[in-house]
Amino acid sequence: MNLLTKLKYSGWVYPTAILSLYGFFANCRPAEPFLTPYLIGPYKNISEDALTNYLFPIWTYSYLAVLFPVFLLTDFLRYKPLIVLQGLFLVTNYILLCFAPGLLAMTVLQFNYAVVTSTDVAYFSYIYSVIPEARYQRATGYIRSAMLAGSTVGATLAQLLVSLAGVEYFYINTITLGIQSMSFFLSFWLPMPKQGMFFRGRTPDMGSKDQQGWAVEEASGAVSGAGPENTPEEGGCCSWYDMAYAGRMLWRSFRESYSSKRLVYWSLWWALATAGYGQVFNYIQLMWDHIEPSSTSSIYNGGVEAICTLVGSAAAFSVGYIKVPWDVWGELALGMFSAVGAGAVFLMAFTSSIWACYAGYVIFKASYMLLITITTFQIASNLSMECYALTFGINTFAALTLQTIMTAIVIDKTALGLDIVTQFLVYGSYYTAISVLFLVRGAYTAGEHYCRPEPGEPNQESKQDTELQDISEHQL
Template identity: 35%
Template sequence: MIGVEPWLRVSLLLCLFGFLKEFRPSEPYVTHYLVGPWKNFTSDQVNQDIYPVGTYCYLSLLVVVFLVTDVLRYKLVIVLLGAAGVVTFCTLLLGESLLAMQVVQFFYGLFSAAEVAYYTYIYAQVDRSHYQQVTSHTRTAYLLGRTVSGVVSQAAVSSGALDYQQLIYLTLAGMVAATLWSLVLPPVRHSLYFHREDGGPVPESLDNSVPELLDGSALTSKNSPRGRWAGACSLLWRDFVAAFSQWYVLKWSLWWALAMCGYLQGLNYVQLLWEVILNDTGQSNSRLLNGAVEAAYTIIGAAAALGCAWVRLDWRSVGELVLGACSLGIGSTLAVAAVCRAMWVAYLCHVLFGVLFNAMITIANAEVAKNIKEDSYGLIFGVNTFLALALQSVLTVVVAGKGGLELPPRTQFVVYGSYFGALGVVFLLMYVCTLCSKARTAGVVLCDEEP
């Protein structure tokens, strides 16, 4: 890459890694692989004993990985991400027992948690003036990888060139390539909290802000390990309080976490729903278009997210209304999918579900980002993701996990649709309350202005 600016070279290197890690053509068909002749698990086992493990592991590992990412300065965690992917799909191929599939879910949870390094590495490597450009690059690489993955998987299955197990070999090849490519990423010399560029993780303004975290010895040696940890904790706490003490940020983050919880749950269990629809209608697996739907939903969702850049609305005035309406729309698509008996209807509902969520989560990201410090993006986004996963774990335990209600897939999607419906009603009520508050305030002002 001779003649390429350093920041662009780093961005392109990371984007190729992002493309390779998202090239997982087996994923649209993994449920059918597990319940098919290759593994012979029942739908109940997949629903109650296998998939919930991934949710719990993702949650438990996220906070640890977030802190370790900053301490280890990103690259090692990115390598770990690729290695976890390799172990995941090797075990999926070779494992036969229920325990082996739960081990698969553990490493997939580690793979998902380690993605925080991919999304924050670039901010530690380039100047802030390039943040918008590199964010666009990494997001495009992610979407392109998923789109190509979906197209390849659908073409391979529809043509009969590959079966569901052979798709896993393609995925494994992508994971190995991603892991090897991660080794050429340039190391990061500095990080946001534990290895700050100025060499002193504890700014003077923080010396007295969280005194319980710092004592005299730490303050006299800010570059000591104890001083760095104390300073990092101070910075983390300061950024956390600065963000979530704002009602506007809290409100959008609340929708973000609650909606992401439902979105992830829908993604995790939609293939089980499709399996039920196939069985109810007597259709064969040869008519599955999961890969095509994955590609379509990714491309249309990306276009919707991109289109949000040209939407000019006063989100402080109408944000609650739009969030409420879109939540009701998402809930409706899930409810229709739960009761339909035609695969094309279920596929269409899934595409609409993804498009509506991706459009609104893009706006939520932007509105939160506008109102927080630049250096705290990773922290605040990580907190929101952690809350989403915590809520998803609760929902999984209650709805799908062993010892909970253990609902069948169709009933689960009725619950998820009702969940988004309730979320929509809450935000519409918030909008009504906001209108009433504004009207009351305007009335008081008018009364004060009367002679």
């Protein structure tokens, strides 16, 4: 038992292994690729219009409402409670899907799932609070691989059960419920971090991490009101001192994150593209059902999602082996691959072939996963971990705000309430605008780089000034 405790609190292998297992089971959801056919089928009997224009938008609005509070609570509660909460809500999700009838229950389900997605920030940030910095890259690789493996296994299992065994969607949901129960159980085995990134309490190394003079104030007793009755306890997280420290750290991290113009452009693409990706991802099953109704045809949603995950992960993995000066060509790459994504969305909108639509979705998702990997790497490699966590949260919040605006205007039945084909035409146009923006910006960045003189080499104006000076001296 002592060895287990030692592994929990001093090693990096144990938390990485448990978090990887959790990520595998939490993302192994065989029912997810067949959610739309299940909801509009005989088990739930929800109309396609209600699903498109009423039910799915609730998730977007709820996600926006809970994301920022959850982001702050994640650090305040030190990650693990939010991961446990995510596991609990995943279980609740599939209990509702399996056993709760009616539109009201599915409305609650959408809010429930918004809590699940908003707590992703706890999952992605947890590992950096319990392992040494030297192990970040390896641990991140293991966790990402486990998540992708879980998604692939879940989608493949679902397709095999539907196509080969003829298993009904209800039983696929019950299988998913069992898998999610395993992820919930695993969440309790995660070690509790001793402190958060921002809400640190009074720790011995706190002064060294804050370069604004807090350590000096603390040592000299110059902090106003620092008496015995309100001195924070070791590891405490509720004192005014800790709240002020967290506020200062958040503000410093924000300034560091967005002080570079290049990082601002990468973050801008992240927010814009993720908003469009979220809309396509959320409504693609409705497009598939529009082209090839699940009630009358064999569908291959699970197989397509498995292929998307494999192709996307391969594209993301290849980023580490592509030797490109991203600071020069990165923005141009964002524009070019965004154009590929726009073409794929237009293909999905105009085609009447389900296979062409499947192919368009694979291309779209793979291009997005490639670019978001490059973007994440570029942002993370130039920031401290505290800044990366904050930047991730802000960029996600900005993306979700844009996605909410699109949902409210394009999809919500109280506004335009467009049909699914017209929606995808809007998303294709949206991605076209992103592509044009970054192609122009990328061309400018690349041109500026190659027109800039090499270090030590005078520019053209300097050369002319030197020549004029030499002529003048010669004449004198």
